[in-house]
Amino acid sequence: MSRNFKFLVCCSLAAVALAIAAASYLPALQAPVESAIFPVGKPLQIQSPLGLPPVPIPADNPLTAETIALGRRLYYDPQLSIDSTISCASCHAPQFAFSDNRPFSRGVRGQLGTRKAPTVINSAFSPLQFWDGRAPSLEEQAKGPMANPVEMAHSLEGVVRRLQADPIYPQLFKAAWGTDQITIDMVVKSIASFERTIIAGDSPFDRFYYGHDSKALSPGAQRGLKIFVSKNKGNCEVCHTIGRDFALFTDGKFHNLGIGADTRGNLSDLGRFTVTKVEQDKGCFKTPSLRNLANRGPYMHDGTFRTVKDAFAHYIGGGNWNPYLDKEIHSLDTLTFEERDDLLEFLDSLNGQLPKNIGPPPDLAPSATTASTGR
Ligand code: HEC
Ligand code: HEC
Secondary structure, three states, X not given: OOHHHHHHHHHHHHXXXXXXXXXXXXXXHHOOOXXXXXXXXXXXOOOOOOOOOOOOOOOOXXXXXXXXXXXXXXXXXXXXOOOOOOOHHHHOEHHHOOEOOOOOXXXXXXXXXXXXXXXXXXXXXXXXXXXXXXXXXXXXXXXXXXXXXXXXXXXXXXXXXXXXXXOOHHHHHHHHHOOOOOOHHHHHHHHHHHHOOXXXXXXXXXXXXXXXXXXXXXXXXXXXXXXXXXXXXXXXXXXXXOOOOOOOOOOOOEEOOOOOEOOOOOXXXXXXXXXXXXXXXXXXXXXXXXXXXXXXXXXXXXXXXXXXXHHHHHHHOOOOOOOOOOOXXXXXXXXXHHHHHHHHHHHXXXXXXXXXXXXXXXXXXXXXXXXHHOO
């Protein structure tokens, strides 16, 4: 081997090692740089509300006013579905905190899914999307429903063809992406950029905890906060995390609470296991944030609990036994009734304001509403 060649091999090995190190260090959201298409507008900074970290923005999809406006339109447009009846908002509706009020959403031709539609609020902060974490980014996630046979039942090519033939869209894509030749990457990147604006913080809890306004929380909610974080009381914070500078109320990890387990511990949905094939992941689902719980019931991945109080009762009972039940889940029946009320009052203090300009664009409002109430 010549010295030069050795040197080259060394360098490239070092480069590979560096690249691997960098890739594993980067948050998952920023990992897939899937195409070179780049918005043409001026990148926008969005200010995160009190209690939230900066919104993670992938390097290849900076936010611009044009991509956000286009994404907002696409989100509310039933044309994305094969028979033009279902939009993203049919299952993630603003009136239900960008979620659904049914345990299982209905897709085209009234077909039922098998999991509850999670809220889109603050999904921008989630390193992995879906209850089982099978999508690494909002961009990848958005492809799922369009092609899913029980949701929008379209094909990605079909969506592109439909938008290309529309009288309005080509010029909107041109303004956002610099070309009117639409691709699916532009579609999903625009939708993801809109979703990154659907964030809610600055709740009474945030004003108390991070804003140091001692009057922002009622005495009951303040006691509830202590129970929420205390290891030997509620023990909720181990999974629904509160950080020093911000609180996502989720560890972004997957746990088994026994939701959907029968009396013999058989699980109806294997959750994270379907992605990883790791035994311990059986029946594990992504910890949802507890922000803005109001109006987005029923709760859990199968929508089994109608109210937050019902969901809390599951914890008081110690979860449903099954071989994979998380070790942090144990009966809470030592909590007094007053402590239980305090904890619920605390959960109520996590409802924050959503930004304006995230509802349907005026000309799409009627069809978006029809779709979400047509059940
Ligand atoms: C027919 C109902 C339906 C439609 C239409 C639909 N979704 Fe969903 N969405 C769901 C369900 C159900 C899940 C959870 C599925 C799972 O975890 O396996 C989900 C999951 C998600 C998530 C993941 C959230 C999280 O916390 O993991 C996002 C983001 C999302 N959808 C956005 C969209 C967008 C954008 C569209 C339109 C392109 C859309 N959805 C269309 C029902 C729907
Ligand atoms: C071991 C981790 C863990 C602990 C501890 C924990 N949770 Fe959860 N929480 C989860 C996971 C995971 C889910 C979703 C489970 C599913 O759908 O199968 C969840 C779901 C919820 C939901 C429903 C949210 C929604 O969007 O559907 C509420 C409400 C909730 N938890 C409140 C609490 C409270 C209150 C405590 C403390 C008493 C607590 N959690 C303790 C992990 C945890």
